[in-house]
Amino acid sequence: MENRYGTLAAWVYHLDKPIGRSFGDIAFYRQRLKGCGGPILEPAAGNGRVLIPLLEAGLDMRGFDASPEMIALCREACVARGLPAPIDLQRFETFSYAERFAAVIVPAGSFQLLTEPESARAVLRRFHDALLPAGRLIVDLDPLSSLTDAPGAVRQWQAGEDVLTLREDRVARSFARQTTLSQLRYEHWRGGTLVASALELFHLRFWGLLEFELALREAGFSNIVVSGDYRHGCLPDEDAAVFTFEATAAV
Numbered sequence: 659m660e661n662r663y664g665t666l667a668a669w670v671y672h673l674d675k676p677i678g679r680s681f682g683d684i685a686f687y688r689q690r691l692k693g694c695g696g697p698i699l700e701p702a703a704g705n706g707r708v709l710i711p712l713l714e715a716g717l718d719m720r721g722f723d724a725s726p727e728m729i730a731l732c733r734e735a736c737v738a739r740g741l742p743a744p745i746d747l748q749r750f751e752t753f754s755y756a757e758r759f760a761a762v763i764v765p766a767g768s769f770q771l772l773t774e775p776e777s778a779r780a781v782l783r784r785f786h787d788a789l790l791p792a793g794r795l796i797v798d799l800d801p802l803s804s805l806t807d808a809p810g811a812v813r814q815w816q817a818g819e820d821v822l823t824l825r826e827d828r829v830a831r832s833f834a835r836q837t838t839l840s841q842l843r844y845e846h847w848r849g850g851t852l853v854a855s856a857l858e859l860f861h862l863r864f865w866g867l868l869e870f871e872l873a874l875r876e877a878g879f880s881n882i883v884v885s886g887d888y889r890h891g892c893l894p895d896e897d898a899a900v901f902t903f904e905a906t907a908a909v
């Protein structure tokens with residue numbers, strides 16, 4: 659199964675991107691959501707890296723994720739902080755809530771985990787239908803240039819006596835489909851002995867700026883603003899590392 663975020667992947671994510679670790683995104687989302695008059699949904703909220711600081715800022719957050727292991731880390735971190743843990747096990751493709759949201763946010767390029775364009779377009783419609791009239795969708799995307807990135811390095815993290823390693827190898831890339839497929843090899847070592855290993859397939863799709871804008875319009879969004887590197891309203895330049903789309907659902 660692709661994009662699984664199983665036990666070792668979730669552990670590595672939590673070591674590499676703990677609660678509150680920001681790439682400029684947390685301050686940006688906090689600012690964009692300031693004074694938001696209603697509940698906010700973060701699909702694919704993972705370990706709560708973004709969700710928990712937004713909860714702590716007083717925002718009325720909900721989240722879901724497809725990985726039970728990521729959800730467990732998020733819940734544990736909420737409990738440790740004496741916060742409610744408003745996260746449940748759901749998927750982009752099928753999520754549903756009784757309430758509607760003032761905003762839906764998808765930081766960290768998680769939308770790109772939807773690699774079939776038809777499925778991605780259906781999810782945009784699902785986001786639209788989950789929003790209150792004039793509710794906002796805010797989505798981060800990596801630039802198309804990431805299609806040519808060449809991973810291959812080994813990274814490692816120390817957690818007490820445990821050492822976690824991750825090797826990423828590109829196994830396929832399609833310019834026609836705008837996708838990359840990588841093998842993620844996780845290992846857990848202790849005292850020089852291999853305790854566990856896991857292989858995950860990591861599949862991403864990259865979007866052109868105009869292509870994503872058209873997909874948003876098709877899903878019923880308007881007032882579309884594209885920003886580069888978390889400078890709201892500043893068009894991305896050639897070197898932008900992240901694009902953020904903000905759009906409004908039809909009234």
Ligand SMILES: C[S@@+](CC[C@H](N)C(=O)[O-])C[C@H]1O[C@@H](n2cnc3c(N)ncnc32)[C@H](O)[C@@H]1O
Nearest residue numbers: 663702703704707723724725728749750766768
């Ligand atoms: C890059 S992490 C992002 C976590 C968090 N939003 C953040 O900004 O740190 C991507 C998350 O997407 C989740 N995910 C993958 N496929 C999913 C799907 N189809 N539906 C919901 N979540 C999914 C993974 O379990 C993982 O927690």
